[in-house]
Amino acid sequence: MALLVPRHAVLTGAPGAGKTTLLDAAAAAGIATSPEVARQLLQRPGGMELRAGDPLGFAEAMAEAHAREYERFANLPGPVLFDRGFPDVVGFLDVSGLPVSPAIDRACRTLRYHGPILRAPAWAAIYAQDAERIQDWAEAVASDEAVTAAWRRYGYAVTDLPLAGVDARLRFLRESLQPAA
Template identity: 70%
Template structure:
């Protein structure tokens, strides 16, 4: 398995898990949306032009996917193309053909690892503006999108970062 994905609720520990994976020597790809939100004008783009924000996320995911196209793996991505679909559906916007095409033709290796909403660790911050109920709704939308595109979604345990990383490592088969 070369291209593994973390998805799930905002504030469910994905970034900490990605950092631990990188520290263990695994190649990682950071969350595209968070990077966009941290750029000047990123929050305004999300709020004032959610479709434009989604298309910019798509561009970022495409760049990350291509960056690791020939990497022998595994690579752990923080979110992927179907997450853009979940975002658009949360905003009640149509799915552009470019997003649909990416979801159907550029595939990740499964299963997709889902970090479920976890109230004990959830915290809002400058980029994570959803309240907990919105985080749960976002999780439902992105998880449904992954399934719609034919992926198996596996829940990570509500456990320590080390235990979650071991959970992923036990399920990530080497590339042959």
């Protein structure tokens, strides 16, 4: 019997719940990683304005960036850990009260992640706003609920990360990336 290696693990969940910190620790531990595309878009000139003035255009830009990252790691033999994925874009649209375009829906249905989907739940003790994380606490919780629902709507099982320090979360992540028989 062949072992099934998780190829595309994803960190999802609430803004400010420790995803980037865990992603950085995973990269330092030798795990291939893909950064959060939304944060990269927001950090570019005009990114915050695009999000505020054209959230549908921002969602489309996120989906395109996710597609590039997905393709970049398509042939990697081992696992890669993505900071968010296509259903996160749907969650953004849902929480914004916007429709999901056919192209974004198609990406969610056809470009599938084959690995654990790990959710960083909203965690008030570590939440802090910053230049790109503009949601208040209630908005962060609503975002978490929307993206988690979107992942489930597209048929993924979502596993919660423990509310624990980065070392414990990294151990949990490594265990989640072990091949299944």
